[in-house]
Amino acid sequence: MKLSGAQILMKTLREEGVDTIFGYPGGAVIDIYDELVKTDIRHVLVRHEQGAVHAADGYARAAGKVGVCLVTSGPGATNTVTGIASAYMDSIPLVVITGQVPRGLIGNDAFQEVDIVGITRPCTKHNYLVESTDSLARVIKEAFYIARSGRPGPVLIDIPKDVANTTVDYKEPGDVKMRSYNPTINPNKRQLQKVVKLVEKARRPVIFAGGGIILSKSSEELTRFARQAQIPVTTSLMGLGAFPGSDPFWLGMIGMHGTYRANMCTSECDLLIAIGVRFDDRVTGKTDAFAAQAEIVHIDIDPTSIRKNIPVTVPVVGDCHAALTTLNGMLDEADLTDIAGKREQWFARIGEWKNLSRLAYVQGETIKPQYVVEKLYELTGGDAIITTEVGQNQMWAAQFYHFNRPNHFITSGGLGVMGFGLPAAIGAQIAQPDRLVVDIAGDGSIQMNIQEMATAVQCRLPVKVVILNNGYLGMVRQWQELFYDKRYACTCMDHAPDFVKLAEAFGAVGLRATTVDEVETVLKKGLSNYKDRPVIMDFVVDKEESVYPMVPAGAPITEMLLV
Amino acid sequence: MAEEKHVLSILVDNKPGVLSRIAGLFSGRGYNIDSLCVAETMEEGVSRITLVTQANLPLVEQIKKQLNKLINVIKVFDMTETEYVQRELAMIKVTAKPENRAEILRIVDIFRCKVVDVGAEHYTIEVTGDEGKLAAIRSLLRPMGIKEIARTGMIALFRDVK
Ligand SMILES: Cc1ncc(C[n+]2csc(CCOP(=O)(O)OP(=O)(O)O)c2C)c(N)n1
Ligand SMILES: [Mg+2]
Numbered sequence: 001m002k003l004s005g006a007q008i009l010m011k012t013l014r015e016e017g018v019d020t021i022f023g024y025p026g027g028a029v030i031d032i033y034d035e036l037v038k039t040d041i042r043h044v045l046v047r048h049e050q051g052a053v054h055a056a057d058g059y060a061r062a063a064g065k066v067g068v069c070l071v072t073s074g075p076g077a078t079n080t081v082t083g084i085a086s087a088y089m090d091s092i093p094l095v096v097i098t099g100q101v102p103r104g105l106i107g108n109d110a111f112q113e114v115d116i117v118g119i120t121r122p123c124t125k126h127n128y129l130v131e132s133t134d135s136l137a138r139v140i141k142e143a144f145y146i147a148r149s150g151r152p153g154p155v156l157i158d159i160p161k162d163v164a165n166t167t168v169d170y171k172e173p174g175d176v177k178m179r180s181y182n183p184t185i186n187p188n189k190r191q192l193q194k195v196v197k198l199v200e201k202a203r204r205p206v207i208f209a210g211g212g213i214i215l216s217k218s219s220e221e222l223t224r225f226a227r228q229a230q231i232p233v234t235t236s237l238m239g240l241g242a243f244p245g246s247d248p249f250w251l252g253m254i255g256m257h258g259t260y261r262a263n264m265c266t267s268e269c270d271l272l273i274a275i276g277v278r279f280d281d282r283v284t285g286k287t288d289a290f291a292a293q294a295e296i297v298h299i300d301i302d303p304t305s306i307r308k309n310i311p312v313t314v315p316v317v318g319d320c321h322a323a324l325t326t327l328n329g330m331l332d333e334a335d336l337t338d339i340a341g342k343r344e345q346w347f348a349r350i351g352e353w354k355n356l357s358r359l360a361y362v363q364g365e366t367i368k369p370q371y372v373v374e375k376l377y378e379l380t381g382g383d384a385i386i387t388t389e390v391g392q393n394q395m396w397a398a399q400f401y402h403f404n405r406p407n408h409f410i411t412s413g414g415l416g417v418m419g420f421g422l423p424a425a426i427g428a429q430i431a432q433p434d435r436l437v438v439d440i441a442g443d444g445s446i447q448m449n450i451q452e453m454a455t456a457v458q459c460r461l462p463v464k465v466v467i468l469n470n471g472y473l474g475m476v477r478q479w480q481e482l483f484y485d486k487r488y489a490c491t492c493m494d495h496a497p498d499f500v501k502l503a504e505a506f507g508a509v510g511l512r513a514t515t516v517d518e519v520e521t522v523l524k525k526g527l528s529n530y531k532d533r534p535v536i537m538d539f540v541v542d543k544e545e546s547v548y549p550m551v552p553a554g555a556p557i558t559e560m561l562l563v
Numbered sequence: 564m565a566e567e568k569h570v571l572s573i574l575v576d577n578k579p580g581v582l583s584r585i586a587g588l589f590s591g592r593g594y595n596i597d598s599l600c601v602a603e604t605m606e607e608g609v610s611r612i613t614l615v616t617q618a619n620l621p622l623v624e625q626i627k628k629q630l631n632k633l634i635n636v637i638k639v640f641d642m643t644e645t646e647y648v649q650r651e652l653a654m655i656k657v658t659a660k661p662e663n664r665a666e667i668l669r670i671v672d673i674f675r676c677k678v679v680d681v682g683a684e685h686y687t688i689e690v691t692g693d694e695g696k697l698a699a700i701r702s703l704l705r706p707m708g709i710k711e712i713a714r715t716g717m718i719a720l721f722r723d724v725k
Binding site: 117118121122125126129131146178179180181302303304307308 | 575576579580583584587588591621624625628629631632634635636637
C-alpha cells in the first residue's frame, strides 16, 4: 500500500484512538493538515500554540487519554514549550507533533527552522526528529506508548515537511518493543509486607497522596486502604480529588498553603505513607524538619522521585494501583484487631488541631474571593470540573472548593503557569461535553491566554470563567506584603480591560458582581444559562486579601502564618 | 557526606542526540562530569559511554536513576561498586632540551610509554594507564616543561565477565 507520510500519520493516530487534535497550521504542516481534514478526527483551532498544549493537557486529564497537538515549525514549535514543560512537571500524557523544515534544509538556518528537539529535550519525557517516512509509523507508536506508560509525560515528534509529503510502501510497524524502556509496574511484595508491618505498629500514621493516584486511577483503592488501616489522608495540590474531600479521614491539602491539621499531622506522625508524590518544596518546606519523627514509606512509579528530596525507610517502586491493590489484599490478612482503638488518641489530636484552626475568612463590605469560591462550590454541588490559573485564585480554589472525585481539579501544579486555566477548561469541556467546567481565574492570569475565548466561542463551548478580580498580581503582592515591607513593585494591575465588554467582543457573555449580594445572582445566572457559549463572570473582590495559612518558603511546615 | 569518584559505564542506543541527552541531564541538574568517553560496542546499535563523576552516595544513586530514566539508556553500571580495570590514554608534548633528552627517554622507558613524535624542541609521548600512572608521569615531566596534553578520558571494564 502506497501512503504519504501525512497519510501514515493520520492512519497511526486513528489506530492510537485519537479523535481530537488541538492545533494551529503553518507552512511546514500544510501537507499534514491537508490529510487531517479528510479524516473524522476533530481539529480544534486554537488562537495560540500555547493554548493548544494546555487544552490538550486539560483534555488528557478530563478524558483520561493522551492529549494531542499539531503545530508548525519555528514559532509554532517554540510557542508550545511552556505547555510542554507544564505537562512534564505534572506527568500528563501528551503527544505534540511539530512540523520541521525539509531534511535538506535542516542546519541551514532555514526560514522558520528551530531545533525544537534540542529545545524540548529537558522538558519532554522523550522526543524524536523523524528521519524517514519509513520510520514514521513506528515513531508515532513509540511516542504514544512512552507518553501513557510508566510515569506519563509529554512526547514531541518533529516531522520534516518532506517526510510528510513523501510517498512510500507502507508496512505495519507491529507492536512496540523497546529494550531500553521498561517501567516497573509491579512492586516488590517483600517491600509491601514491610509496609503492612509498619501500618500494624504505627500509632500516628498519615497517608500523603498525590497526582500519581489520579494518573493511575487508584482513588477507590486509596480510599479502601485508608479506611481499612484507619489512617487519615492529606494530598498535594496535584492529588486533590484522589481522596474524598467530604470523608472524615480527610485532613485537607498539605504544604505552603495547606491546612493547619495536615501540616501538624505530617510533622508529628510516626508513619508517613507517601503514594504517587514527589515531595515538591512547596509541600515539604524545610526538608530536615519534614516528618522528622516518622518512618517514611514512599511508593512511586518513578525511581528518581524516591530519595531525591527526602530520606525514606521503605522505598517501593511501582504503579500506585498495583501497589494499593496488593496492599489491600495483604491488609485483609493482617492483624488489625483494635486498630481503631490504637488510633483513637491520634484522631482525637487531629480533632483538636481542626478546632484550633480551620480555613476561614471574614466576609465584610467588599466581596471576599473565598466567598465566591465557596458559593461556587455550593451552587455546583461540588460537581464541576475546576481548572485554575495561578496565584491566589489557584490556592483559594484548592482550599474552598472541595473535591470528592478524581479528575475534577485541573491545575498547572509543578510549573505554575499563569494562562493555563482557560485553555485547559476548553480541553476539559471538549472531553466532557455534558459536564460543567469552570476556570477559577485571576485578573492577571486570564490575560495571558485570553485569546482562547475565541476558540471557545467558535466551538460553542459553555466554559465558565470566574475571575477573582483583585486588581493585583495577588500572590506576588502577598509575598511583597509579608516579606518585602509592602513594597508592591510592579504587581498592581490597574489597567485591566473591562472583562464584561471583552467577553462581549469575543461573542461570549460577560457578567459582573461588585457587591456581596450580587455574587450569588451572578453565579446562578452564569452557571445555569448560556449552554452554547462561554461566560466570563468578573467578581470585583477585596484587593488585599491574602491566602492563609502560609508557610514562608524554606521554613518548616509547622511554622504557619494563620489568618 | 563525602564526595567520591564514580566511574559509570552506560550502555545506550546508538541514536542521534543521545550524548546531548546525557550531557544535558548533567548540566541541567548540576551534576559534574570529570571525563566522558563514547564508542560503539560489539553489539550493533549499542554504544558505551564511560563517564566519571564526583558525587556523594545519595547523589550518585540519584544520578544513576536519572540516567536510567532516559529512554535511550539501556543499562547503567557503577564500576566503582566492584573490581574493574581502568585505562586512559594521554599524549604529552614535552619540551626536550638537549640536556633533558636522556632523562625524558629514561622516564618513557620506566613508564613503558612510547615516543610517537620527535621535533627539534620536543618529544610527544604516548602513555596509557590508570589515573595514578598518568598523574605520576605528568609530575615527572613537568620540570622539563609540558607544552600540551591531550587525554582520551577514562574507559573501564569489570574484571569479571558481567
Ligand atoms: C507565566 C507566569 N509568569 C509569572 C508568574 C509569577 N506569578 C505567580 S502568581 C502571579 C500573580 C497572578 O496574578 P493573578 O492572575 O491576578 O492572580 P491572583 O494571585 O491575584 O489571584 C505571578 C505573576 C507565573 N506563575 N506564571
Ligand atoms: Mg489578581
